[in-house]
Structures are given as C-alpha cells and as structure tokens.
Amino acid sequence: MSIAVKSIFSAEKDARTIRIVLLNDHEGKALVLLPASMLLNLVSIWKHSGRHLQPVRGRDAIKFFSQTALKAVAGQEKLFQLPVFIDQSLTDCERFNVVESYTGLAFEAQKEWFKDNLSQCVLGMTPQMIDKSQSGGADEQVITRAVERFTTLRIQQRLEDTLGLPPFPPSMKRLVELRSDPSAGIDDLIPVVRGDASLAAQVMSWAASPYYAAPGEIHSVEDAVIRVLGFDLVVNLALGVAMGKTLNVPDDTPRDGVPYWQQAVYTAAAAELVCKKMPAEIRPKPGLVYLAGLLQNFGYLILAYLFPPHFSLLSRYIEANPHMALEFIEKHVVNVTREQIGSWLLESWGLPEVVIDAVRYHNDLSYDGQASDEAKLIYCVNRALRSHGLADGPIEAVADSILSELRLTQADIDGAVTTISESRGELDSLVHTIMHAH
Structure with missing residues (x-):
C-alpha cells in the first residue's frame, strides 16, 4: 500500500x-x-x-x-x-x-x-522553473526531443517504428476495432475470444473471479461473456492485458508504492462505480471510463521502457519529492510526462479518442474537450484512492466545483472507494490473473 x-x-x-x-x-x-x-x-x-x-x-x-x-x-x-x-x-x-x-x-x-x-x-x-525549462510544441515533438536527448536513438521515421514497440497481435487489433465500433456487440466479440486460446483462458479466469461472484460454474466462453462479464468488461480487460504484455512492469519503481496493476484495476473499478452515479443525461459510457481508468497510468510503463537508467533516477526523485505532482518530476528528469507519451501510443494503436484524451488530460483541470467529464472523473477517483493509500501521488483535495460539474457528491466518491477497499482481496485475485497473462 x-x-x-x-x-x-x-x-x-x-x-x-x-x-x-x-x-x-x-x-x-x-x-x-x-x-x-x-x-x-x-x-x-x-x-x-x-x-x-x-x-x-x-x-x-x-x-x-x-x-x-x-x-x-x-x-x-x-x-x-x-x-x-x-x-x-x-x-x-x-x-x-x-x-x-x-x-x-x-x-x-x-x-x-x-x-x-x-x-x-x-x-x-519550483514548478514554474521546471515548466520554463521545457521546450514547447505538440506532444509528439516533446516525446521525440526527450527520446533523442536521453537515448542513442535518432528519430528519422515514424516514432512508434523507431522505438521498436511490439505490435498488437491480430486478435487485439480486432478488439480495438470492436471497442471503437458503437454498433458492435457480444455476437461480434465471442468469435474473437474463441479464436485466441490465451484470451479465452483469461476470460474464463476473470469470470470465475470472486469479485464478480457469478452464481454456479462457468462452462464456456459464451457463458463467461454473456452471463457474467458482458461485452464492455471483456473488451476492456483484454485490451489492458494486451497492452501490458507489450511492456513489462519495471523493477526499480518508487519504494512503498502501489504495484502498477493493482493501481490500474482499482482506478478502473472505482471510476466505473462513480460513473454510474452520474445522472443519465450527462453520464459517459461506463465501459470507456473503465478502460480510461485501466490505462490512465500506461505511460509509466513506456517511460521505463524508453529510459531505463533515467527511470531509476526518476524513482529516487519521486521518493525525495512525495509532495509534488508527478508531472513536474517527470518533466525535470526525462522532459516528458507519462500522460503525454501514454496517450500518444494509445493514439498510434487506434484506441477511441475519448479514452486517449481522458488518459492525456486526467491531471489537467484546464482541459475542456470532448472527454472533459471522463478526464475529471478519473482525476476525482485517483485523488480519492491516493487518500486511502490505493494509488500513488500526493494527496490533493478535490474542489466542490469539479464535483458539481459532474453532478456528483463527495459521498459518491467515498462510497466507491470504500467498495474498492472492501473488495481488495477479490480485485487482487483479478490482478493476479492479469499478471499471469504475461
């Protein structure tokens, strides 16, 4: 914790x-x-x-x-x-x-x-001094300069090709397509799951997880998807696992921090619970909120992949400055933030724009784009989890005005986090199945 x-x-x-x-x-x-x-x-x-x-x-x-x-x-x-x-x-x-x-x-x-x-x-x-020392430009320009400065790579072609990040397998590309298609449903999903033995085994394992408390035994992929998990959850968890398999969780993380996959699953589950508390007329799609929560910290893995020696240094800086927003520490040490590089990679992989923007801007309260509600929702949930030792980063109060925009109360947020805290054993079982997919 x-x-x-x-x-x-x-x-x-x-x-x-x-x-x-x-x-x-x-x-x-x-x-x-x-x-x-x-x-x-x-x-x-x-x-x-x-x-x-x-x-x-x-x-x-x-x-x-x-x-x-x-x-x-x-x-x-x-x-x-x-x-x-x-x-x-x-x-x-x-x-x-x-x-x-x-x-x-x-x-x-x-x-x-x-x-x-x-x-x-x-x-x-100061944060102002750190920002002043950063060169401006679009995210891809910032990422390129950081990579060229801190590695031996010289960017001469598409950034994702140069970095050598593994591509998705065909079944995962199909999952991205399904996630982006508003008309897709269970009938489209089940053949994809059946066609990938590893994915099918994962789905069966998730459905049997104590967190979902499914009555009776799970006898088939169809049973797991239709009766227990549903379209959204299967697609989102499968995508999260696929992305995690492309990049290993680093060894030299800040000591006493929340393990990466625990933080991802807690955030996703809490964000979905809170989302369902919002009035129907302004409520984002819970499935997309869940996926954004699951991937909100994905850029952390990419920083470790790109800058191994500097990632170790970054971990020490985070320990020395536990009161400071992570974005300033990352800007100072590697000149790019996990939000910038994570959203860039998700965009290159073709994920829904709402998810990309929620990942990019969930720590930026000035953002007012199409994913504003999703981003602010992740922001609120993340701060609440931090206060209970279930996510990393300094404890920061959430302004009432942000909750008002989302038509939520502090009790809604606290109730979701309490549910996560009480369900940690079951959620950690789910985390275990995700990690053993690697």
Whole structure:
C-alpha cells in the first residue's frame, strides 16, 4: 500500500515554510532544507556534496521522524547535529518553520542550531522553473526531443517504428476495432475470444473471479461473456492485458508504492462505480471510463521502457519529492510526462479518442474537450484512492466545483472507494490473473 503524503503546495503562500528531507548514503544521514513548494534536485546535491545521497524510503522516514524525542525542542536541536544542506534562497533566514512530508512533523528550527555543519547550494526548483525549462510544441515533438536527448536513438521515421514497440497481435487489433465500433456487440466479440486460446483462458479466469461472484460454474466462453462479464468488461480487460504484455512492469519503481496493476484495476473499478452515479443525461459510457481508468497510468510503463537508467533516477526523485505532482518530476528528469507519451501510443494503436484524451488530460483541470467529464472523473477517483493509500501521488483535495460539474457528491466518491477497499482481496485475485497473462 502506498504511503499517503499531503501536497504542501499551499505552503507556497508562506515563504517561511520549509521542507525537511532525510537522505543517506554509506557515510551516514544528512538533512536538506528547501522551500516547501520546490522539487529537491538530487543531482545538484550530488555535485555539491560529492556524496551520492539518496532519499530514505517512506516507511523509514516515518519511523525516524516519529521518534518521541523530536516532539521536544531538545530533540529537534539534536536532530540538526547531522550535516545540513540548505537551498541558497534561504541564506538570510535565521529561523525556519519546517515540515516533514511523510509524518507532518512541524516545528521551528533555528539556524544557530546548525551553523557549524551547514552547507548552502542551489537545491530546489519550483514548478514554474521546471515548466520554463521545457521546450514547447505538440506532444509528439516533446516525446521525440526527450527520446533523442536521453537515448542513442535518432528519430528519422515514424516514432512508434523507431522505438521498436511490439505490435498488437491480430486478435487485439480486432478488439480495438470492436471497442471503437458503437454498433458492435457480444455476437461480434465471442468469435474473437474463441479464436485466441490465451484470451479465452483469461476470460474464463476473470469470470470465475470472486469479485464478480457469478452464481454456479462457468462452462464456456459464451457463458463467461454473456452471463457474467458482458461485452464492455471483456473488451476492456483484454485490451489492458494486451497492452501490458507489450511492456513489462519495471523493477526499480518508487519504494512503498502501489504495484502498477493493482493501481490500474482499482482506478478502473472505482471510476466505473462513480460513473454510474452520474445522472443519465450527462453520464459517459461506463465501459470507456473503465478502460480510461485501466490505462490512465500506461505511460509509466513506456517511460521505463524508453529510459531505463533515467527511470531509476526518476524513482529516487519521486521518493525525495512525495509532495509534488508527478508531472513536474517527470518533466525535470526525462522532459516528458507519462500522460503525454501514454496517450500518444494509445493514439498510434487506434484506441477511441475519448479514452486517449481522458488518459492525456486526467491531471489537467484546464482541459475542456470532448472527454472533459471522463478526464475529471478519473482525476476525482485517483485523488480519492491516493487518500486511502490505493494509488500513488500526493494527496490533493478535490474542489466542490469539479464535483458539481459532474453532478456528483463527495459521498459518491467515498462510497466507491470504500467498495474498492472492501473488495481488495477479490480485485487482487483479478490482478493476479492479469499478471499471469504475461
């Protein structure tokens, strides 16, 4: 389960609020102080210190900063006997209102405590600084520049050909066609499932999953599709598995995070539940919402595939900056976001435009296109899952205005997440069948 961390971007309003971060290496522990709204640039501290300091994992930070001694001034002062690195913007500060991201520990520290073991350098970058350093252009141009900068590839033909991503097998191409055809139905789907032994076995396994609680035994593909799963769910799960099989889940992910497929299935299931709470006249198609939820994080796998060494670095940056929106960390480390590269690949594979746009813009509240409701729905569900440790990323409150646009209440969102939490065992069984399709 993920360790929930509240976003402290609101601290940007208080220039004296400072984030304290614990790092370590073979030489021992060190502390970093920087404005709470900033990203900690690990490369800067490595260059400045000559040490390869790494963020401690979330559970270790919680254990360290939960010590009883740190509730008293004497313990807080003793903490600063460790080497301290502070951002250059804090040079003139004598007192610091410090906050620790994982525990919420907050207290006032004095520069007098650590003046003899203090080192200053440029450590932080604001989201505005990160955005300013990015070159503009359409998503494909951004992706191309990132690939050329961070790999030995030189893009001279269609991007998807150059990257060597595996193509879909014929049966999966047919599933994409069915997903995009509003007139397609079960009679079109069953022959496709029957014609792919692996897919047929998966469908039978899903139908038998405790989550769907089907009465009686499942005797055939027809039985599984017609009586238990239905057209939408079979197509969506099959597409999710097919896409997952093209790219492996990386090994060096942020520690203490939610495993990729668990997060995907939780998001998809919760999004579908919430979608069905919307009034019929504005309700998106639940099947497309489910698929968008299942694929909302797909670009994460592509980043790992394209930039293996940099993906490891990205994982460390996410651990060092748990309060910051992932898009800014990704822009800083690899110059492209998972939303950009994920939606681009889904478009090249021919998925429905609504799904592509929901994946691309589900973290962008300024988006007002055809998939606006789907994108905002994924946004709301994702934030709710984060607050229960069922998805990765900083905890952020969802504005009432967004819920009003969707004609939903917070109770609708909370009810869906409660259902997911109570069904984790059954959903994890489904995740197990998906992972063993690889």
